[in-house]
Amino acid sequence: MDPLLIDRLLQIADLFQKDMGRAFAGTGLTTARVHLLWILQHSGPSTQQSLAQACDVSPRNITGLVDALEKTGHVRRTPHPADRRAVLVELTPSAIETMTRMQREHVELDASLMGAVAPGDRDAVLRGLTAISSHLERLVADAGPRDDGPSS
Amino acid sequence: MDPLLIDRLLQIADLFQKDMGRAFAGTGLTTARVHLLWILQHSGPSTQQSLAQACDVSPRNITGLVDALEKTGHVRRTPHPADRRAVLVELTPSAIETMTRMQREHVELDASLMGAVAPGDRDAVLRGLTAISSHLERLVADAGPRDDGPSS
DNA sequence: TATTGTTATACTCTATAACTATA
DNA sequence: TATAGTTATAGAGTATAACAATA
Numbered sequence: 001m002d003p004l005l006i007d008r009l010l011q012i013a014d015l016f017q018k019d020m021g022r023a024f025a026g027t028g029l030t031t032a033r034v035h036l037l038w039i040l041q042h043s044g045p046s047t048q049q050s051l052a053q054a055c056d057v058s059p060r061n062i063t064g065l066v067d068a069l070e071k072t073g074h075v076r077r078t079p080h081p082a083d084r085r086a087v088l089v090e091l092t093p094s095a096i097e098t099m100t101r102m103q104r105e106h107v108e109l110d111a112s113l114m115g116a117v118a119p120g121d122r123d124a125v126l127r128g129l130t131a132i133s134s135h136l137e138r139l140v141a142d143a144g145p146r147d148d149g150p151s152s
Numbered sequence: 153m154d155p156l157l158i159d160r161l162l163q164i165a166d167l168f169q170k171d172m173g174r175a176f177a178g179t180g181l182t183t184a185r186v187h188l189l190w191i192l193q194h195s196g197p198s199t200q201q202s203l204a205q206a207c208d209v210s211p212r213n214i215t216g217l218v219d220a221l222e223k224t225g226h227v228r229r230t231p232h233p234a235d236r237r238a239v240l241v242e243l244t245p246s247a248i249e250t251m252t253r254m255q256r257e258h259v260e261l262d263a264s265l266m267g268a269v270a271p272g273d274r275d276a277v278l279r280g281l282t283a284i285s286s287h288l289e290r291l292v293a294d295a296g297p298r299d300d301g302p303s304s
Numbered sequence: 305t306a307t308t309g310t311t312a313t314a315c316t317c318t319a320t321a322a323c324t325a326t327a
Numbered sequence: 328t329a330t331a332g333t334t335a336t337a338g339a340g341t342a343t344a345a346c347a348a349t350a
Contacts, residue, residue, distance in 0.1 A: 005269075006262040008281040013165030015288040022295055032340060049308065056170075058342060063310065065340085085308040085349045110158040116287035117157075117280040124276035128269040129160040135268035136167040143174055184317060201331060210319055215333060217317085237326045237331040307350070316341080327330070 009132070028072045034102070036065050037074060037091065041099045045090035047080065074098070161284070180224045186254070188217050189226060189243065193251045197242035199232065226250070 020031050039054045040046060052059040066089055069075040074095040080086035117125055172183050191206045192198060200218060204211040218241055221227040226247040232238035269277055
C-alpha cells in the first residue's frame with residue numbers, strides 16, 4: 001500500500017532537518033542561526049525587531065541568536081544611525097563568504113533533487129508543491145488567530 | 153522567477169512544523185512527544201531502548217519524554233515480564249483514543265492537501281516525492297558515517 | 305505613552321558521561 | 328562484561344514578563 005502524500009512530505013522534512021543539522025555540525029552554526037544569517041544576506045543590515053518578525057520569533061530570542069553569532073564572528077552589531085534605541089545587525093565579510101558558498105550549495109542540492117525526479121514529472125511536481133504550500137499557508141493562517149476552536 | 157523545488161519543500165516543512173505546534177498547543181503535547189506516542193501506537197508496548205532507536209534519539213532523551221508523557225497520563229511504565237532491567241512503555245486508554253482521533257485528522261489533512269493538487273498532477277507528485285525522499289535518504293546516509301569530508 | 309533591546313526566569317529537546325541494577 | 332535505565336551536567340531554542348533607554 002502506498003504511503004500518503006502527507007507522510008512523504010513529513011519524511012522529507014525530517015530528512016532535511018537531519019541533513020542540515022549534520023552539515024552545520026562543528027561549525028558553531030545551527031538551523032536557527034543560519035536562518036537568521038540567510039535573512040540578513042537577503043535583507044541587508046537589520047534591526048533586531050525586524051529580524052524577530054522575519055524569523056517569526058520573539059525579540060528575546062533574537063538577542064540570544066545574535067549574541068551567539070557575534071561571538072563566532074558571523075555578525076556585528078552597529079549603532080542605528082537614526083534611532084539610538086536600536087542596533088543594526090550585519091554580516092561580517094567572512095560570513096558573507098560563507099553564505100555565498102551556502103547559496104551555491106543550496107542551488108546544487110536543488111539540482112540534485114530535481115535530477116531525482118523523472119523529467120516528465122518535474123513540472124507537475126513544482127505545480128503540486130506550490131499548490132500544497134499555498135493551501136497549507138491558508139490553513140495555518142486560518143487556525144492561527146483563534147486558538148479556542150472554531151465555532152458560532 | 154520561480155522558486156526552487158527545494159525552497160518549496162523547505163517552506164512546506166516549516167508550515168507543517170507551525171501547524172503541528174499550534175495543533176498541540178495547550179494539550180501538554182509537543183512534536184517530540186506526539187512522535188513517541190505515534191510510534192507506540194504502531195509498535196505496541198516497547199522498551200525505552202527500542203523507542204530510542206525508533207525516534208533516533210538518545211536513551212536519556214526517551215527517559216525525559218516518557219516522564220513527561222507519564223505525568224500527563226498519556227503513557228504508563230510497566231515492568232518487563234522477562235527482563236527486570238527493562239520497562240515497557242504503553243499507551244493509556246485515553247491516549248489510544250487521542251491517537252485514533254489524530255490518525256483520523258492525519259488522513260483528513262492528507263485528503264485536503266491532495267485536493268489542492270490538480271487531479272492530473274497527483275500521480276506525478278507522488279512519484280516525484282517518493283524519488284526525492286529516496287534520494288535524500290541516500291544523501292543523508294552517505295554523509296552520515298564520516299563527518300571529516302569525502303576523499304580518497 | 306510606545307518602542308528597542310536586555311535581564312530574569314522557565315520549559316523543552318537534545319547530548320555525553322557516570323552510575324545502578326540486572327543479564 | 329554488556330545492557331537498560333537513571334542521575335548529573337550542559338547547550339540550544341523558545342517564551343513571557345519586567346526593566347532600561349530612547350522616541
